[in-house]
Amino acid sequence: MRSLSALNEKTVLLRLLGRLDDAMVVGNEAVRQARFTGDREQLLGARIRRAQVLQYQGKLDEAIVELTGCVDEARGRDWSALEAFAVQNRGKCYFDQADYENALSDMTAAVFLREKLGASPAEIEGALTAVAVVQRFLEAQRAASGEVTKGADDDAAPA
Numbered sequence: 444m445r446s447l448s449a450l451n452e453k454t455v456l457l458r459l460l461g462r463l464d465d466a467m468v469v470g471n472e473a474v475r476q477a478r479f480t481g482d483r484e485q486l487l488g489a490r491i492r493r494a495q496v497l498q499y500q501g502k503l504d505e506a507i508v509e510l511t512g513c514v515d516e517a518r519g520r521d522w523s524a525l526e527a528f529a530v531q532n533r534g535k536c537y538f539d540q541a542d543y544e545n546a547l548s549d550m551t552a553a554v555f556l557r558e559k560l561g562a563s564p565a566e567i568e569g570a571l572t573a574v575a576v577v578q579r580f581l582e583a584q585r586a587a588s589g590e591v592t593k594g595a596d597d598d599a600a601p602a
Contacts (some may be wrong), residue, residue, distance in 0.1 A: 447476050454492050458499055468498045482520060487513055491529050498536050506536045527556035530568070536579070543581035550574045593598060 450473035457466035470493035492512050495589035497506035510533035517526035534549030554570040562570075 446490070447473060447480065450476060450498075451467075451489060451492055454496065458492075458496050461499075463496055467493070467500070470496050483516075483520070484525065487516055487522065487525050491525065492534060494529075495532055498532065498539065503536045504541050509531055510536065521532050523556050523560050525551050527560065530556065531573070534573070538577060538580070541580075541584070543577055543584055547574065547577045547581055550577050 450469055454466050454470040454473055457463070457469060468484040470489070473489040474486065474493055477489045480486075488590065490509060494506045494509040494513065495510065510529050514526055514533060517523075517529055529571075530549045533551035534546045534553060537543070537546035537549060550570065550573045554574060555564055557570050
């Protein structure tokens with residue numbers, strides 16, 4: 444149970460089972476253990492997984508703060524795979540907050556990062572589907588608020 448990979452796996456499984464309090468305890472242990480090993484890349488992965496638990500707990504602001512730090516660190520160290528993982532999860536948090544502008548920005552960035560990494564067509568397709576979903580929600584939000592989308596009034600008759 445002291446294995447970092449086992450702790451990470453248990454965090455994910457507990458989150459998926461909806462045992463969020465247990466997932467947070469194990470996620471915190473994974474972060475502590477990664478700090479002790481001194482492997483910054485593993486620490487970053489554990490922090491992202493812990494932020495996912497925060498998202499599932501509905502603590503979206505906390506998750507976004509944590510994920511933003513993870514995105515910045517991954518970008519600064521040129522860890523594109525971790526950056527893609529963090530930015531996509533941050534986009535999910537923004538989506539849950541109905542902040543579709545930021546969600547779209549993050550989801551689009553995740554697609555480009557995955558393409559840069561040479562991800563499989565299935566991974567790219569999944570990321571593109573997420574972008575399309577966010578775009579539809581953003582369009583619906585704009586329509587509901589009466590915003591005119593770019594070019595939408597080009598065909599309107601002059602007043």
